[in-house]
Amino acid sequence: MxxxxxxxxxxxxxxxxxxxxxxxxxxxxxxxxxxxxxxxxPLPEQGADIAxxxxxxxxxxxxxxxxxxxxxxxxxxxxxxxxxxxxxxxxxxxxxxxxxxxxxxxxxxxxxxxxxxxxxxxxxxxxxxxxxxxxxxxxxxxxxxxxxxxxxxxxxxxxxxxxxxxxxxxxxxxxxxxxxxxxxxxxxxxxxxxxxxxxxxxxxxxxxKPQADALRAFEEGFDLAADIERFSTRFAVVDAGPMQAICMPYARFPFETWICPKERCAGPWDMSEEALDGFANLLGEITRRYDEYFQRATAYMLGLHAMPTDGPKNFHFTAQFYPILRAPDRVKFLASVEQHTGVMTVDVMPEQAADILRAQ
Known part of the structure; x- marks a missing residue:
């Protein structure tokens, strides 16, 4: 065995x-x-052919x-x-x-x-x-x-x-x-x-493709740390030491929230012990705030956007929550315009979402 x-x-x-x-x-x-x-x-298992x-x-x-x-x-x-x-x-x-x-x-x-x-x-x-x-x-x-x-x-x-x-x-x-x-x-x-x-x-x-587009933005000099600092007062939800949860002003989903290191890092492997503690705390805290506001187990899509095998030195890790609800009893459907063009219609302003989530 x-x-x-x-x-x-x-x-x-x-x-x-x-x-x-x-x-x-x-x-x-x-x-x-x-x-x-x-x-x-281990307990006994049955073997089978796997695709x-x-x-x-x-x-x-x-x-x-x-x-x-x-x-x-x-x-x-x-x-x-x-x-x-x-x-x-x-x-x-x-x-x-x-x-x-x-x-x-x-x-x-x-x-x-x-x-x-x-x-x-x-x-x-x-x-x-x-x-x-x-x-x-x-x-x-x-x-x-x-x-x-x-x-x-x-x-x-x-x-x-x-x-x-x-x-x-x-x-x-x-x-x-x-x-x-x-x-x-x-x-x-x-x-x-x-x-x-x-x-x-x-x-x-x-x-x-979306990650390749992000790589190009960083290669061309995009500074996410500067954005986080710039938006931290109006759009922030909650801090946890060197980590911050923020509803970015260019969010594509209602109540979309990013967990970001305030200073650039390539991925979780690049974080300090304090940052890892903050990251873990915010993963739970954002989920709790969603569930509190929506009064249910919130439907969402969470993804960790870390640097690929080869990326620019200024790449900046984020963990991004995309809730699929726009109100406690209303689903955010991706309808024809969004599916065919990729242009999202966001029903809740990010600054309003940040205010709501801060209050939970």
Missing amino acids: NHQTIKIAQKIGLKPVYRRFFEKADGRDLLLYGYAPHAED KGGELRWHPLRREWNVFAAHRQNRTYKPSSSTNPLAPSEPGKPATEIPFTDFELAVFENKFTSFHPDAPIAPVIDGVKTDAAKGRCEVVVYTPESSGSLATIGQERRRLLIAAWIDRYQALFEMGCKYVLPFESRGDEVGVTLHHPHGQIYGFPFVP
């Missing part, structure tokens, strides 16, 4: 963080992160790659609590994705992956530029509990999550991924099919 437990480079204060590697019966990787070594024996990614096709008018992965049509859809694939396994029952009765935080290769290191050669289509969808897709399970959020899992668990993110950034860059995006989709309105608290990580074989 292929498994190994080591201390990873990241520490949380003086506490070491441990990572256990375990190879699942179907060959996929499972990584268990925690403040204590994980030594439990190894999709294919890339180039859109000549939008000038972007898109991934086609038809096998994802069969992915798990809103299972009952008794068949939750992200829960710990129970003796005498079919194993979940995590064949252990307990864990702190888990990361595993997505069974219904879009990208894979061994993605098949893309078919030849006359007149269409294609490529193999090489890369990696991982699921990050925040907690063994079936309910909760970034606001409720607590500061220690949020710090553990960030430590796992940093470890995965390093691993995926070493695998050859050009861009790495940890993200969380939350809520039915976003299309979430599993409500157990979790996020994902995609390792791309290219830098996606």
Whole structure:
């Protein structure tokens, strides 16, 4: 059986963080992160053939790659609590994705992956530029509990999550991924099919277009730190030491909020201990404020925008929340104009959003 437990480079204060590697019966990787070594024996699993990614096709008018992965049509859809694939396994029952009765935080290769290191050669289509969808897709399970959020899992668990993110950034860059995006989709309105608290990580074989555009802006001299300082009074929501949550005046979604280091850094791996504490605090605090204002579990899309493998020295990391609600009982739909042109109509002024979130 292929498994190994080591201390990873990241520490949380003086506490070491441990990572256990375990190879699942179907060959996929499972990584268990925690403040204590994980030594439990696994429960029996069933092996199965796993699809190894999709294919890339180039859109000549939008000038972007898109991934086609038809096998994802069969992915798990809103299972009952008794068949939750992200829960710990129970003796005498079919194993979940995590064949252990307990864990702190888990990361595993997505069974219904879009990208894979061994993605098949893309078919030849006359007149269409294609490529193999090489890369990696991982699921990050925040907690063994079936309910909760970034606001409720607590500061220690949020710090553990960030430590796992940093470890995965390093691993995926070493695998050859050009861009790495940890993200969380939350809520039915976003299309979430599993409500157990979790996020994902995609390792791309290219830098996606929005991130490539941001890179060009930094290469041309854009100074995000100056913007953060300039907007900090009118648009800020809350500070946490060297980190700040702010509703940028050029936000594209109602109540869009960025968590930013006040001083430039490339990614979470580049942060001080104080900044990591502040980052973890704000991940919970912004989620709490959303839920307080909307009086529900807020549907949002969270993404960490870190520097790719090769970027300018002035690149500035942000974690960006895009809520999909514009009022407590109103969804912000992306309608025809926004989908066809990319021009967003923002129903709530960012300065108003900042005022509302500050008050929560």
